[in-house]
Amino acid sequence: MPPALSPHSDKNVLHGFGFAKSGNKNNLRLSASLQDFSSYHRFDPEAANLIPEIDKSMTYSKHPLQRENVAASFSKEKGFPGGTPFIMRKRVRFIMVFLCLLFFIFFAYMVCMHIYSNWPTGASKFYVVLDCGSTGTRVYVYQASIDHKNDGSLPIVMKSLTEGLSRKPSTQSGRAYDRMETEPGLQKLVHNKSGLATAIKPLISWAEKQIPQSEHKNTRLFLYATAGVRRLPNADSKWLLENSWSILKHSPFLCRREWVKIISGTEEAYLGWTALNYLTGMLGTTPKKATFGALDLGGSSLQVTFENEHRQHNETNLNLKIGTVNHHLSAYSLSGYGLNDAFDKSVVHLLRRLPDGSIANPVNGKIEIKHPCLNSGYNEQYICSQCAAKDQGSGSPLVQGKILDKGGKSGIPVQLIGVPNWEQCSAIAKASVNLSEWSNLYPGIDCDLQPCALYDSLPRPYGQFYALSGFFVVYRFFSLSPEAALDDVLEKGREFCEKTWEVARNSVAPQPFIEQYCFRAPYIVSLLREGLHISDKQLVVGSGSITWTMGVALLEAGKSFSSRLGLHGYQILQSKIDPMILIAIVLMSLVLLVCALSCVCNWMPRFFRRPYLPLFRHNSASSSVLNIPSPFRLKRWSPMSSGDGRIKMPLSPTVEGGQQTPFGLGHGLGSSIQLTESSLYSSTSSVSHSYSSSSLGQMQFDSSNMGSFWSPHRSQMRLQSRRSQSREDLNSSLTDIQMVKV
């Protein structure tokens, strides 16, 4: 107990409330609690212009001691050696508080985000993606959910729903893919409303069955068209998209007009790459792992995507940020390099070599083409899509006119006759790959010297690749394992070509394009080796489940989950915080909060300002207004026992006057001490903490317990009834209390 505040001091009695010396600013400052400060800041003696105002307003201003006491009591220069101006100090304090709170908010945010992002979420999201390819239209349904694994991988689980689709081995089923699809591709259904509805509606109905009905409304539906629709005239593709939208807007799913569109070759490329690297566990991992390049071979185009640190080719560059990881991609699409288009090119190639007369005078009205990649005995009509294309040399059409066959295929009908010859077939496959055959490039590209499927402006693929879609289809057709070498493909292709058409057709399960596999075998080998300069060592053949549609769902799910968590680009979704660091952050934020509250004690929650928390009260009595090291200094509180065994409290008038403890807990023991202090101290506080608004507030609480000691005094009643005590009230209270004491 500070001697200057001792109730036993004569000087204290003389000066009323323990202000031992009018000139002792230390002691005087001790008498003011934290709560006083902001209420009485106008008492600052350094703020000269305020003093006359104070003098005028204060009822006790004529009392020299009190006047001096007040001035001394609120002089803060003790806390700031050098006499910093009050406004400056106020600003510093404000900035400190602001910084503390800022840090506290930041740390609290970090902790919340960590907890929130690791919170197991049962909720999953569904996505429906319609892939309108050149070969057909398919629907994919994905279910996405969050799953935090501790291996640094992306915390999104993407599941493809395939209920009702039975996957059979290639010997039993010709269907290479595990998907719901309709044929032909949309590009063959221009201005055919009923055909379009037949192509789309069954897919939507199937998707509806995959997803719980309650989720239909919230399930996003996307229709993305690729190469087949991409190469249509603008008016035709527009018609297709508008009419597709008319069907889809009536579906139970959530669909917008802008989600019904043609995606560019580059988009298709990076979406496929995203799906591949997600499924192989390479996407967005921390630390970053080497990703796989993707070779996605469709019916019409080939998409090439790989991570490329050398970014000299701007038009193919793409920056993809997944989680905290940046991926610099090269992504491009080679139109006309898909399996179906490549076979078409082989027909064009042969057509070009026909004598002019055989085109001008077709046999029985049909142009006959002997194809070295067709089995003997094969003799079928074929609609050549590119035969009506302009001859690159002359600029004139190869064949005049264009017809639509029964299936809606547009092109020139030709009669294909199988005349198998493996060497010639391999040469035609190579010609289909060589860009100089299909462009005005001169001189032609030497496939041994440079990747002859690529323009100079396109970056050469490097690194490890997954060969997807069409590559997978060919491998599956020949029952090759994913590890099989390209020479194995050639071997199988040669064997297949040597069979008669009858034998060849019956050697596999019924499926489309059986006749083309004799060509497809040397074609994919030539495309990889000569067109792209990719060797066996760089290659793995991927499964049919890896499609760009999963990339759509994945990126959508990423957006949706990260925005739900208030995060950006999965950054925090991905971040892993060590539990020890987390604990440190929690502690740090609490310390900062306490610091902030200490700085502005008036902001301290009322709970902490209650007198039954002796720690705080005592502190305020023993420290200066501005120099409070810690509000929680328990050890400094020590109730004293009076000679008669009752509890004595510092500065307690009850002690001096031999007053009984209001709760009758006269024998202060153990845990009762605080309670006793709490009730007793209210009287004490009204004296020693006479400027404390919290004390005043406390007095209100304690009045009912104070019994006769306080109740007769009008001033005390006033104190009890008003929490926000004005200065005048306070002064008059002080005067009254002084009188009581006397």
Ligand SMILES: Nc1ncnc2c1ncn2[C@@H]1O[C@H](COP(=O)(O)OP(=O)(O)OP(=O)(O)O)[C@@H](O)[C@H]1O
């Ligand atoms: N279910 C299937 N069974 C057997 N082969 C198939 C099947 N679906 C497609 N194919 C073959 O695989 C090739 C590639 O098909 P895919 O679906 O990947 O391409 P697409 O999407 O139609 O083409 P693009 O993206 O160029 O428009 C097709 O040309 C076809 O020959």
